[in-house]
Amino acid sequence: xxxMDDKQDLAHQxxxxxxxxxAERSNWESYWEELSxxxxxxxxxxxxxxxxxxxLGDELYDSTAIHANELLASAxxxxxxxxxxxxxxxxxxxxxxxxxxxxxxxxxxCVSKMHSVLNNSNFQPEVHEMxxxxxxxxxxxxxxxxxxxxIARFSARPIYESCLGENxxxxxxxxxxxxxxxxxxxxxxxxLENLPEEFKYKLESNPRQEFEIIHCIKPRKGGKSYTQAKxxxxxxxxxxxxxVEGCHILEESGYHFFKYITPRWSKLSGEVYGRSPAxxxxxxxxxLNEMNKNLVxxxxxxxxxxxxxxxxxxxxxxxxxxxxxxxxxxxSQDRIEPLLQNVKLNMNLDVVQDVKExxxxxxxxxxxxxxxxxxxxxTEVMQRTDESLRIMSPxxxxxxxxxxxxxxxxxxxxxxxxxxxxxxxxxxxxxRVSFVFSSAIAKAQLATEVQKVQRALSAISGVATxxxxxLDYLNSDNLIKYVFNSMGVPQPILNTDSDVKxxxxxRAKAQEQQxxxxxxxxxxxxxxxxxxxxxxMKE
Numbered sequence: 001x002x003x004m005d006d007k008q009d010l011a012h013q014x015x016x017x018x019x020x021x022x023a024e025r026s027n028w029e030s031y032w033e034e035l036s037x038x039x040x041x042x043x044x045x046x047x048x049x050x051x052x053x054x055x056l057g058d059e060l061y062d063s064t065a066i067h068a069n070e071l072l073a074s075a076x077x078x079x080x081x082x083x084x085x086x087x088x089x090x091x092x093x094x095x096x097x098x099x100x101x102x103x104x105x106x107x108x109x110c111v112s113k114m115h116s117v118l119n120n121s122n123f124q125p126e127v128h129e130m131x132x133x134x135x136x137x138x139x140x141x142x143x144x145x146x147x148x149x150x151i152a153r154f155s156a157r158p159i160y161e162s163c164l165g166e167n168x169x170x171x172x173x174x175x176x177x178x179x180x181x182x183x184x185x186x187x188x189x190x191x192l193e194n195l196p197e198e199f200k201y202k203l204e205s206n207p208r209q210e211f212e213i214i215h216c217i218k219p220r221k222g223g224k225s226y227t228q229a230k231x232x233x234x235x236x237x238x239x240x241x242x243x244v245e246g247c248h249i250l251e252e253s254g255y256h257f258f259k260y261i262t263p264r265w266s267k268l269s270g271e272v273y274g275r276s277p278a279x280x281x282x283x284x285x286x287x288l289n290e291m292n293k294n295l296v297x298x299x300x301x302x303x304x305x306x307x308x309x310x311x312x313x314x315x316x317x318x319x320x321x322x323x324x325x326x327x328x329x330x331x332s333q334d335r336i337e338p339l340l341q342n343v344k345l346n347m348n349l350d351v352v353q354d355v356k357e358x359x360x361x362x363x364x365x366x367x368x369x370x371x372x373x374x375x376x377x378x379t380e381v382m383q384r385t386d387e388s389l390r391i392m393s394p395x396x397x398x399x400x401x402x403x404x405x406x407x408x409x410x411x412x413x414x415x416x417x418x419x420x421x422x423x424x425x426x427x428x429x430x431x432r433v434s435f436v437f438s439s440a441i442a443k444a445q446l447a448t449e450v451q452k453v454q455r456a457l458s459a460i461s462g463v464a465t466x467x468x469x470x471l472d473y474l475n476s477d478n479l480i481k482y483v484f485n486s487m488g489v490p491q492p493i494l495n496t497d498s499d500v501k502x503x504x505x506x507r508a509k510a511q512e513q514q515x516x517x518x519x520x521x522x523x524x525x526x527x528x529x530x531x532x533x534x535x536x537m538k539e
Contacts, residue, residue, distance in 0.1 A: 011247045014216045014240055018176040021163035028273050032137050032160050038285045039065045039278045040136040046160045048180075061292035064356050065278065065285045068363035072277065073131035075368045080399060080437075081127055083119050086111060088408050090433045099481060101496040102425040107433075109422050114411050121150040129156035134265050135363065138276030139164075140403070142261040146414050157260075164262060164272050165218070172262045172272070172402075173237075174218035180210040186243070190250045195243070212244040217259060226256040226417055256417075257410045263403035266395065281362035288355045295352075310334035364395075400437055408435045450483055 029046050036044040041057035044050070060066075081087060090107045091098055098104065118124075127142065134140040139159045147153040157177070165174040181189075183199065184207040192200060202209060216239070223229075223236035232239075235254035243250055264274025278285070309318060318336065360366060412435075415421060464471055477500075484494060495503070 007249050007252070008247070010240065010252075011242050011249050014176070014242055015214065015244070015247060018163060018178070018214050018216070021165055021176055022178075025163055025273065029160060031279070035136050035276070035278050035282065038282070038289060039069050040132060041066070043133070043136075043158050045158075060289060061296060062288050064288060064359050065281070065363075068360050068365055069132060069135040069278065071365055071368065072135045072363045073128055075364075076131045076134075076396075076399075077124075077128050080396075080404065081118075081124070083124055085438075086115055087438055088114065088404070089436050089438055091436050092428065092431050092433055097427065097431075099497070100427070101498055103428060104496070106422060106425055106428065110412070113420060114408065114415065117151045117411065117415065121147070121152055121154065123152070123154050126154040126156045130261075130263075133158060134263060134274070135276055136278050138265045138274035138279060140261070140263045142403075142407075144259050144261060144407070144410055151418070151420070152411055152414055159262075159273070162260070166272050167219070172260070173258055175216070175258075175260045175262075177215045178212060179215070180212050182208045182210050184208065186211065186213070186250070190241070194250055196246050196248050198246075213250070214242045214244060216240045216242070217255065220254060223254070226413065229254075229256070232256075257413055258406070259410075261403055261406050261410075263399055266398070277363045281359050284355050284358050284362070288352065288359065291352055291355065308337045310336075404437050405435060453479070453483065 033044070033046040036046060038060065041060065044056050050056070088111050090111060092103065098107075130140040130142045133156065137159050141157045141159045141162055143155040143157050145153045145155075161177050161179060163176040163178075164172050165176075167173045183203050187195065187203060192203070217237055220234075220236060220238040223238075224234050225236065229235050232254040233252065235256050237255045237258055239251075239253045239255055241250040241252075242248065265276050267274050304320070307318075307320075357366075460470070
């Protein structure tokens, strides 16, 4: 009996928390509704009032913002999680240890397997959807679950489905997701025995009737790590599904990690939900839509103006279609004439183009696309690309912390529990490793450091020619490693330290052998030249 009371108390507590967080985000809902209308019309269902298959976007007269958001999402996808490049790496925090052969090989093995798992799952299409949400609503919401076949499965959930909460560090660590399922689907998922008694009759009368379900994920007091937890009810995060009607718990379980990855584009202090590029230019988006609407109206008035028609003397109906005939009384002076002619708006296409450019700049399209100009060399193209990425890096730095870091850590945790990694070298057994990211943006930032090295070497090259001893200050081995790591050179094409030592040893032996052979040859030549003189001396 006490167990039932505890469950009922937990259900009431969670529903109370859900109502609190939902009320807290009420101002955002109207904002999201307006944003989705102009920027992401396919998700214009913030209040859940749309019917399935309903036509959306009929009130739009311009798609500049829609296209700009898609371009930004594609750029983020390419720069942060490009499927063709290894964009993640691991570090022990000790640069010297990271350079050891067995450590580098182990790290490369781990990140290669993680990259392969992501590419073989549904991660790539779902993360693109999340980037679309982030550009429009300011907050992405990527659901990550363990999967028996694909190791991990992903689902991009629109932010208006969930109410979020932060901890004292400003990290989102709780979610209350509301959704509706048909009763027969609920029975398939949790079984009829886990439903209240009255639902048996509802299943017989209307199995397709939908009921609201709240899924709560939040930190568990006293939750344990996956190595210590005996079952999911002791895991770090609790998971509770509640049937709102009757306040009934359908399932109580847990997760070893917070399954929702929720990056914010930018965030004001004290706010939980993010702010997006679309929010910055919403006035321009609405203005452009209204301008195009008025231009269409003006064209319609010029093409089919309102007519002045006499009230007598014509045989109805009046034909307004091409080659239509309208008959009027012979001898009558009355004519059908347009009421308005040559309707013009006090704006031109330059004004419209200016508004479009301001919208594109808000979505950083001017930084993501090379501008037309004189023919550039490959080096100039790379430099301009790096400069554009560095300009965006402050805005995208949050993505490393709120998106890439939890994504890689959660995936590493899943794969470690499934024993999918090779045995770690002894030096790493008791060390904690963390993830670093070599995305296009990170590489652009590191390229600045490489350029400093290049400028320094260029500055001393003239003096070093005259005084080569000054190069003794330069550690050439560490220099080449630093440059290769900064430029993201793939690990398989690099030799290990032991390979380099073997190659240098072989080269030294070959040079020593060559010198020995040359010395012997030289001695033989000297002996040959000295032989006649020795013969004469003997005589």
